[in-house]
Amino acid sequence: MSPATGAATLSARRSSRFVAWVRAWRAGLVPYDEVADEIAAGEEHLVADAPGAWTDIPLRDALSALSKLSPDEIRLVLPAPGDPRGLPGPGAFAGAALLAGEAVVARDLGVIPEVRNHTSGSGVTFETVLWRVYPLPADLPPAGLTEPGAAEAEADLATALAEATAALTRLDVAQWRPELAGALAALRRPDSGIDLPPGFDPRARRLFARASVLDRVLALAEHVAPGGAVNGYEAQQRDAALRPLTVACRRALVAACNAPLAP
Template structure:
């Protein structure tokens, strides 16, 4: 969970599993973080498995240690969305799967996507529900699509502009605003770095600030989406509110990816 200074709890936003994995694998491959630190941060004590194309499974730890050594720059997070495939290596099974769940990790010639949770939220015995993550491994295209670079400065500027414009749009919409308190939370973020999870050793101050701020904003938006109607009173106002939030969601998603994928220092 992400937390702000108030009593409002902000959930981890979509894509956080892949962002965390990519950041820590990059730091580990650079020799800046230990493998034990990587596992602690990524798994949080839960079981993480990797399923390969041939149907075999192994632990995430075994898969990472057995994978070919790649440079930190060959590891990156992708946080795609419908109509915005930025960062994907091109058509293929990995890109299709990452678009469905909105996240994935490029690890050299392999792509990892967390399996979508299709289990029932209500089970006779909660203890029967597996608490862990299964990563599906996919081979990547031999000639991937070149990555569109987005610098930290560009991502920070786009996020600031989107936040300002979104707050202004929400104020004009009045009844189509966010659920009570969340609009104020967005406004407060204009002057704060945010409270997202810290990036590992190797990332510079600017990447850390951008990651924390963008992750917190994405968490606020995830919390807002849990209340589909917010303060809107009809379908038109709900649609208008969603339209006002969409550019900010895009900017936050791109900023998170830019921070995680930025060059290590």
């Protein structure tokens, strides 16, 4: 399995974990001491350009900048070219968020993860995650006005999945490479660790788990050969069949992570 494929298999969107756990902390549902470790999930996470800091600092230390925010002021955004939903408008943050495909909006701060690859002197490769902080305008419109709720997003995702499956079956291009079978099976396991912290209702949890698996499978699809598609036209047909599902999946993740929290 190629490194790119492995990364797509193992990595869920880091911004979704950030938003879910920070919102639960700000709602008083999880202790501050647990938040950084839950976000990092075993990786090394640093923060650049944090308010009041002159150098990169550990994620745990940077989270204090969000200690006065309410849960609803912390939002997940998953923009894509042609779909900048959730972004505050043109600027450095919007450009970086579109490039990354994910970001966090926290009142007057925007936060985006950057994955950095390193190689040790002995040839071992490893990653670190740098969360870069951007200042945002103080007069942003209320968040969530254009976001679907969890119920609507769940219905849209189910419809998009059914339509994509039917289209791919007709096109005979939904054949995964054999070496991905184990990875896909692992993603489908109930104990794959795809869950939200306390405070999210059952619908949001169900939506997040389903959308997270689909999101990672779609990421795999971008890194592998198109299976039964043997020419450019058929590859385009496959991509067209997956595009609505990709959009529905992104919106489902946003709706789940930004869902109202129980007191």
